[in-house]
Amino acid sequence: MSRRLGALIAVVALASGALLVSAVFWYRSIGVGISIDKAPDGVWLGILFWILLTIAASSLTVGMPGGSFLDVGFAPIVAAMNLGGPIVAGLVALFGATQSRELRRQAPWYGVVANHAGITGPAIVGAYALSLVPSRANTAVDVVATVGAACIFFSLNTFITSMVVSVRSGEPIGKLLRADAGAYVNMLALAPVAWLMAQMYVAAGWWAVFLFAMPLYTTRLAYQRFAEVREMFTETVRSLAEAVDKRDTFTSGHSHQVQEIAKAIGQAMKLNNADMEALEWGGLLHDIGKIGVPDSVLLKQERLTKDERTTMNAHPVLGAEIIAPVRRLAPELPIIRHHHEWFNGSGYPDRLVGDDIPKLARILHVADAFEAMTAARPYRMTPLTPEQALAELRKFGGIQFDPDVVDAFVRTEWARGLADPGRAEVREVPLIGQAAGTLPMTAHPQSDASSAGGAGAPESVRPNPASA
Numbered sequence: 001m002s003r004r005l006g007a008l009i010a011v012v013a014l015a016s017g018a019l020l021v022s023a024v025f026w027y028r029s030i031g032v033g034i035s036i037d038k039a040p041d042g043v044w045l046g047i048l049f050w051i052l053l054t055i056a057a058s059s060l061t062v063g064m065p066g067g068s069f070l071d072v073g074f075a076p077i078v079a080a081m082n083l084g085g086p087i088v089a090g091l092v093a094l095f096g097a098t099q100s101r102e103l104r105r106q107a108p109w110y111g112v113v114a115n116h117a118g119i120t121g122p123a124i125v126g127a128y129a130l131s132l133v134p135s136r137a138n139t140a141v142d143v144v145a146t147v148g149a150a151c152i153f154f155s156l157n158t159f160i161t162s163m164v165v166s167v168r169s170g171e172p173i174g175k176l177l178r179a180d181a182g183a184y185v186n187m188l189a190l191a192p193v194a195w196l197m198a199q200m201y202v203a204a205g206w207w208a209v210f211l212f213a214m215p216l217y218t219t220r221l222a223y224q225r226f227a228e229v230r231e232m233f234t235e236t237v238r239s240l241a242e243a244v245d246k247r248d249t250f251t252s253g254h255s256h257q258v259q260e261i262a263k264a265i266g267q268a269m270k271l272n273n274a275d276m277e278a279l280e281w282g283g284l285l286h287d288i289g290k291i292g293v294p295d296s297v298l299l300k301q302e303r304l305t306k307d308e309r310t311t312m313n314a315h316p317v318l319g320a321e322i323i324a325p326v327r328r329l330a331p332e333l334p335i336i337r338h339h340h341e342w343f344n345g346s347g348y349p350d351r352l353v354g355d356d357i358p359k360l361a362r363i364l365h366v367a368d369a370f371e372a373m374t375a376a377r378p379y380r381m382t383p384l385t386p387e388q389a390l391a392e393l394r395k396f397g398g399i400q401f402d403p404d405v406v407d408a409f410v411r412t413e414w415a416r417g418l419a420d421p422g423r424a425e426v427r428e429v430p431l432i433g434q435a436a437g438t439l440p441m442t443a444h445p446q447s448d449a450s451s452a453g454g455a456g457a458p459e460s461v462r463p464n465p466a467s468a
């Protein structure tokens with residue numbers, strides 16, 4: 001456990017503990033609504049009932065794509081909040097949040113603390129908010145107030161959980177929050193169900209609460225299906241990318257590596273979450289068009305003929321065509337189509353110049369080239385060292401690569417400790433681009449960074465064999 005994570009968990013635990021103590025001192029009494037079967041001395045039995053119900057519901061956790069866990073234990077806690085106020089909400093959340101993986105000792109102790117504290121504090125805050133609402137004898141007011149309190153509870157809990165996962169995994173918090181967004185709506189839809197549970201408990205008795213077991217269970221199944229479908233999508237895309245890489249033993253794992261480098265550059269450039277996600281998928285799928293390149297061309301170790309090079313250079317367009325029907329991957333299309341455009345306009349397929357090249361494609365181009373240069377290829381069995389590869393990126397900054405993206409690459413862990421020659425001299429990029437635009441659309445020999453290696457510079461500007 002890192003220091004930052006420890007500090008965060010300690011703050012959350014202390015805040016939640018302080019909230020529970022303050023609830024006890026502030027309210028002193030427990031709402032009588034929680035008393036089981038309205039018995040005068042049934043308050044603690046009632047609390048125990050809701051704790052057990054929450055434990056049962058919490059045992060059905062579903063791992064979400066963002067790395068957090070969701071469970072339907074949320075509903076009994078909101079019901080307890082409605083019935084008994086802040087003290088009861090705190091106690092039911094604190095003990096009811098016990099998960100089966102905790103009992104099986106599969107969760108680290110700090111994870112257990114984070115889980116319980118991350119639920120208890122928000123539950124008390126939600127219950128405080130609910131207790132401040134006047135006229136709750138009015139049914140409509142009570143429903144709206146309970147849903148509002150549930151929103152506060154769930155939002156706070158989600159934020160704390162995402163913060164902990166973010167510090168632990170290094171993933172941006174916004175990305176984690178967004179990854180689970182689909183589940184939030186379902187979760188909040190449970191709030192009115194929780195209110196109904198509370199009403200049934202008071203009006204008909206504790207047994208009536210079990211009438212809600214089936215809807216809660218089906219909700220849990222819906223979460224599970226949501227998580228499974230997303231996971232399946234991720235795995236399918238990963239397998240597809242790996243299948244393309246594996247056609248050539250030299251490029252196995254290439255897409256995954258490019259994805260990692262591109263993500264690091266994106267983080268250094270402080271991209272927003274949508275762009276980061278596009279880079280992730282785009283990194284994996286950028287060479288998907290190579291599916292349509294015959295083995296005789298893809299695996300050829302000698303220099304490609306002009307026609308073969310044209311076939312090879314068609315892979316970005318082909319890739320974009322393959323992915324186009326998948327609406328979910330629309331943000332990745334510009335990356336796939338333009339990842340071989342050159343900053344000076346002499347790349348392919350559209351000869352875009354400078355900032356006209358989509359930013360994410362410029363990032364991927366640098367990541368792709370760095371990976372290709374530092375990995376063995378049949379035409380260059382000894383790969384460049386990371387330092388040599390960085391020198392190439394610098395040398396071709398403004399020609400092939402966006403110099404700002406290369407600057408960002410230098411700030412990533414991939415360039416940590418490497419000697420950085422700094423930016424090459426400033427070149428008149430627009431003029432070169434205009435000149436390139438007037439040239440006929442011919443293929444550049446050996447210009448595919450990932451298949452032909454090196455910085456992919458055309459022969460005319462390639463200074464030494466190290467970049468070929």
Ligand SMILES: [Fe+2]
Nearest residue numbers: 286287339450
């Ligand atoms: Fe490519």
